[in-house]
Amino acid sequence: MLQNVHRAWWVAAAAFLALIGAAGFRSVPGVLIDPLHQEFGWSHGTIGSAVSINLLLFGLFSPFAAALMDRFGIRRVLVVALVFLATGSSLTVFMTHPWQLWLLWGVMVGIGAGSISMAFVATLVGRWFVEKRGLVTGILTAAGATGQLVFLPLVAHLATHYGWRVPALLVGATALAMVPLAWLAIRDHPHKLGLEAYGATPANPTPPEPRGEGNAAAVALGSLREAARTRTFWLLAGGFAICGASTNGLVGTHFVPAAHDHGMPLTLAASLLALIGLVDIVGTIGSGWLTDRVDPRYLLLGYYFLRGLSLMILPSLLAPNVQPSMWVFIIFYGLDWIATVPPTVKLCQDRFGTSGAIVFGWVFASHQFGAAIAATGAGIIRDVQGSYNLAWYIAGGLCIIAAALSIMIRPNPVPEPELVPEEEPEPDPVSM
Template structure:
């Protein structure tokens, strides 16, 4: 379909590249919005079903973990069957999984629909998709474009959460579920129409690539599972992989696992209404769009390790300070702006370090495994913070512990070496 759109002359190849980026951004935004939705559903599900917070948090943790675990296999799948087919399959699975949850009655129904199946679907449309699209479609300005696409993971909150919180204002949960399902479904035909598999399919080259540049190394067909495991075995023998995996574990623990899942409930403990708390997450999403895009620009021009030290250090300090704020409108707005600028700013420098260490051919799969660390950390925070709140009656220990982990990650990066020689691509 994308070739037909190009042949009609309706769009030029350069404009078509922009459309690919825009549709990828929209897919990542919807996937991130789906993963943020359990934070809105905590209150309504407690009210309608009587489930406790730890049970609801467990389903969110399952979804977050699978969202990350699927990443490297999705990256390998993009090499074996193509980026477009992987996107279509992930979006369709998200739409079906969330839609059937309209008939859930038990906690296990919630775990299966919003945890397992939507986690698998959203994992196919996650940060690894952005890394694959950037490497396939851009020879220059990769950091800037990766920053823009990474920002969509928090911009999903900007678009979805205030509206979803409004839909759930009277304790309703079905309108929330239906809205997310329809958003996933609407994007399916758009991806089928607009996204080609390769730049050559629409008569162009990678952005910034000269006619006499050597093409990127060809990737031969491979079994998806075997390819993902083989890349992990090679990457796992190198310390830089575990450095990035561990620091990205902290990234997930301090962002979507803790703040993304529990911020609305945390604000509720301090008398802040759900719609207002969702507005704070929305504000974080807006400033993340600025901060992460700027991080991509900086990544093209600066040492990515130094950027990560700054990002993790500032994030840790802000999380330690949050529980001690007065939770008035001024202090919360200041926190939302400061924290939002740093929300996913870690992604572009992490991707650049993976590209430098492992080469552009394997880097998306390696980043998929690093992203697994991110989502493992997020799952620990999503479940752990809910359990801490249930057992102690306060979120304070969870936020302070997460902030300390951010400072530890900054300290580890400060003493680490990442400038290893690149490994030749092997598939």
Template sequence: MRPYRKIPRSPWTVAAGAALAIVTAGAFSTLAGLLVGPLHEDLGWSRASVGLVSLVNMVVYGATAPFAAALMDRFGMRRVAVGALCLVGSGAALTTTMTAPWQFVLYWGVLVGLGTGATATTFAATVTERWFVARRGLVTGLLTAASVVGQFVFLPVLSWVIDAYSWRAAAAALACAAACALPVVWAAVREPQKAPGRTEDTAHPASRTKDNTRPTGRTEDAARPTARTEDAARRALRTLVRAARTGPFWLLAGTFAVCGASTNGVMWTHFAPAAHDHGMPVTVAASLLSLIGIFNVAGTVGSGWLTDRADPRRLLATYYALRGLTLLALPLLLTSAVDAPLVAFTVVFGLLDVATVPPTIALCRAHYGADAPVVFGWVSAAHQVGAGAVAFAGGVTRDAFGSYDPVWVGAGALCAGAALLALTVRRPQGPQGPRVTPPARATPRRSRALPASPPPCR
């Protein structure tokens, strides 16, 4: 164990390792959209069958998230993240050998869905909750942006590999990427070292680590919590039962389902084939998606910064309303060439695409405290159900009507409804939701032992 002590166990080191895992897994999320045409031409599969794989992948992705958050509490973040990379790598490698649609459902829908779900935004929420006290919204935005980088920045590369070689080569490249990321994530996302005979986590961010490292924003030591021994699945289900009895959970789940429907469901799955229907080469459409990803990074980080300073409910309402307007305008903008209005659409949609994540996590933290990562996992499950339903409906609509236009209009209408729902979420007690957390309430009881130190949260 002595060599591990040479690796700095700072919060930013853990965040960097988590970002690498999220980037790698994120690259798997959008490849299915690029495979619609090649699988249709090479294997003769219908677009609806490929859309069914996207549906299974997104539902499994969403269902995995809350259980993964509970597993991280039980077994640690490192083991879950490394196991997730093994799953996505295995799924991509097996995809290169498939010859029937049911194999695509199993390899990409189930295995890749499990792996990407375990390294989803719940992973970012867990890292932020454990290792950061100050600037939580900003760090959440940065880790969410890492997912965006994986989803969009590699799209042109994967599209080029498909054109130059084959879709099997693209899947094999992703399997190699997961294998290369494994040792780095294992070294960076350090597991807390436990002293002999002790069950509490000696490197938990509530206290100092063995190398005298505090979490970012912590100014004094706090009581170390006892490690959870409850079964992860049981805890995830019990948390769901408790959260389901509250109104904010259903409102957040409903809005996040629309978020998934209007991003993963239509844009990440059907934008490339829809643009190709208008005569645009798939490589050019993938480049536009990559441009969306670039502005996603700026939009997500900016949204995290705003979440630390503004009402998350109003931010969500603004994001959904503007996203709905852009989707309603898209059928009028798609052409065979890239012009200024289409570029403007990609910029605006990119700024709004994943900007909903930091405010949603902040509201979960404000209403559900220490259970926020697991609750957000269930909210993310709703996100993926909405995404999968619209991904499947988009393929069916294209096969039935020969156009994706009804899908864009329907997604825009759903965003308008989500904007209204976001404003009805009950305002949490306190001046700002994200700061109303259990550590902030527990600090005054500890302050008597440290009379010279001010309370960390005001």
């Protein structure tokens, strides 16, 4: 029976596991803010700035990673990224100064994680699937939530009982363990195995193999230059920047210390954040299913608007113990956590054609730019005011703006002009 399963599903399964391993790095910073503050005396703003560097590079490197995957292949880029993650996390156990945190956790882990981001998902799904792209995008996006679920309670327990260095080594070892799986199971394109993409038909064929030529940086920057000429790109980028600010940057980084400020035990707060990740698995996969059937602009409108309302009421829910209202927030917000990814990927694919993965990489870069600002900004608000309340209110208001930006995207399913470098015209033999 297993031999009848299309190879695309095995490739997606291996990518899912690799994404789970990479997600461990995104679960650690929020749990380790207080332990690092207690050991080194570093302020929340100082530690938050390292997270900001990580989030910013995580996004900025994403389109370049997509171009590198076109140039050198998905598998090679993925393996190098996992090695970067393992090295950067493991070496943090020797740090004694903030600049070392910025270099290792900010730069090295940021670049490694940026190579295994949503642009990786868009690239892999775009090559291996013609049918069910929205659903598979949702499943792979949920891998990040699953990784958060797996690592957060464990990281919090280890940090509480054994110190922060043990979980740092754990996530490094996990990334290294994913290297053999990535090398053996991931393939760059179905044609290399003599296969067609899942659901490919003569009318809707397998996307062509990338040419693997040219400078990857030039291709990525050229795609940005062309996409930036369109109104759709800026609306998507603006909304996704707010998405990053209201998820990874704020909740993902500061929910645990914010709950701890209200007397909630560190392990309990981390478990609640992990539960958000568990609920998000349902939300993101469901969003992928809906994206195949509903106008993605309407999905984004609903997701951002409801997220904004939930963040505005969060300050009134934080307490030493978990009240029923907090459980409602966890479920409601969790369903919306990264449900925005499948419809955003779909809009990039529809509007920008075969360049959609690289363009989405730049849209995702804006997501991480917003996350970086929120990670540092919320830390500064906490240092100055003694609480995170203002940060929650600002994020909620921004989400309402993101909802408005999403519905302003024109309902035009026709792709934007292809983002390919202009070629010099061949000389006319008659005139020679």
